[in-house]
Amino acid sequence: MKLTVLSGGVGGARFTRGLLALLAQRLPDGAGGTTAQVTVIANTGDDLWLHGVRVCPDLDTLMYTLGGAVEESQGWGRRDESRRVSDDLAHYGLGWEWFTLGDLDLATHLARTELLRQGLTLSAATVHLAQRWHLPVRLLPMSDDAVETHVETADGQLVHFEEWWVRWRASLPARRFVQVGLNGASPAPGVLEAIAEADVLVVPPSNAVVSVGTILAIPGVREVVAATGAPVVGVSPIIAGAPVRGMLDTCLATIGVAAEAAAVARHYGRRAQGGVLDAWLLDTADADAVPGLAGEGWLVAAAPTLMTDVPAAAGVAEAVLRLVDRLP
């Protein structure tokens, strides 16, 4: 059984970890893992060059979460992290002190940068880095080309997404998101195949606009999602009218979508009508949206979707697979 996940950072990583826990029970490989093959296609639109090193926030969150090294309390970064380097770096007064650059995380950035400088693609560098963590999934960047999400502010300036998101906490009025480098970009090797050949394709509760939206924007991806024989199930990143994490509501507002579970489903759209999903899982807190979506032809279900721990995330994955079973 092949499952492919189109993932941003924390939400996608936690969902995938739950999925793996579920699959280890259902399709055990006898060694604590699963015989199912899980591929995660990661958004790399948040990537940036910082002080000469390449930072890939979502790839790292996935790697640390699935490799057992994540700082659970925040959902990203390394456990037992320290800031010896960045505290000292601040004395040079170069700015970007708002961007957390942990010592252990920096080791990953330096290793990645070394591999890229040796001429490896981001895909190949990711394979190398992932070896250390013995990942139970195949981790693919959406693209080996640099595609960096920027925010066009009200005064027409382009600000890197990480600056808007982390430094300004999404408080700068945004006109639109611009994916710099998108036109010349191609999906990374294996991305289209992992979608086309999947038995199940999942859009986890990641940022629908700048994470999943950016993956779907890579030339060729949306088309193969539309054409795959796999059922495509999405999980709402909105619970009770508010994003589970971060400032997704601001991202949604920027593109004119309400911060509601049903509105995000409609933003993705049904494959039968030119969209990307076949089914939608929303939180029990939003169950009152089920009849309306069902009336529009959606296969939709409500379940607890807050991934407070691995069993809770496995429960979300179980609800996704139940939806798959209900698909024709």
Place this chain on the structure above:
Amino acid sequence: MKLTVLSGGVGGARFTRGLLALLAQRLPDGAGGTTAQVTVIANTGDDLWLHGVRVCPDLDTLMYTLGGAVEESQGWGRRDESRRVSDDLAHYGLGWEWFTLGDLDLATHLARTELLRQGLTLSAATVHLAQRWHLPVRLLPMSDDAVETHVETADGQLVHFEEWWVRWRASLPARRFVQVGLNGASPAPGVLEAIAEADVLVVPPSNAVVSVGTILAIPGVREVVAATGAPVVGVSPIIAGAPVRGMLDTCLATIGVAAEAAAVARHYGRRAQGGVLDAWLLDTADADAVPGLAGEGWLVAAAPTLMTDVPAAAGVAEAVLRLVDRLP
């Protein structure tokens, strides 16, 4: 009074610190410093890109030593250093684990790299970095162009000097040193002026081959040293037939020079005969070489040259200035 020093790392840095202590006594500025203007021209031939960041060993040793942040026990690197990043980085198995990449030192490398990526020259980046340390000297890289010393090994391979020096402890048989990038390189802004307009030019007890030798090899530098009106005094980096630090003897052997105080003097040569020095200070342990050198026309003196602490280094500087006074 203007003094200019052509410096490598530890030896040049310690000499310069002693010189500043001496000048603060002789030419005090009333605030603990000196009214004398000291310019240090640093070798940058040991510089390298490592994991995406620009490492400049000699500039950093000078900056930390003259900025009061150096780890005295080793003469380079930061005090209270740690290796959180590099210990973790080693788990990625990329090699170069032999190259010490301290956390605090890494902050400097990251800051420098950021400045270079912003388009600053190495000179301008060095000014920025030096501001933090309130350096009592003007610190100039020998060149803003990348000139990287490599070692041609017996089998014809080119190995970066730092790899040969740090990893192989100069044990790989070397045919010669090659300065990659030398032909297209120019002296950094201010370098030629600092030599031409100096009242005293000092060649401290740095590595005569790969530190001072590399500075002198930058097109135009040797000529302006030959032509400057300043007296040029050298200090022997050899004491009692052995290098004070490192594997200078191996470097000297590679270019066919004996590891003796007199041989190094003759390698530099007297300006009167097309060389670069007017006078030579050697250690009292090598005082038996004085008559021979004097017989060849050298202005030469013996003094304790081991710079065990700042007063000792000030004593070396004092001996240098005594030699200057003896010049015609």
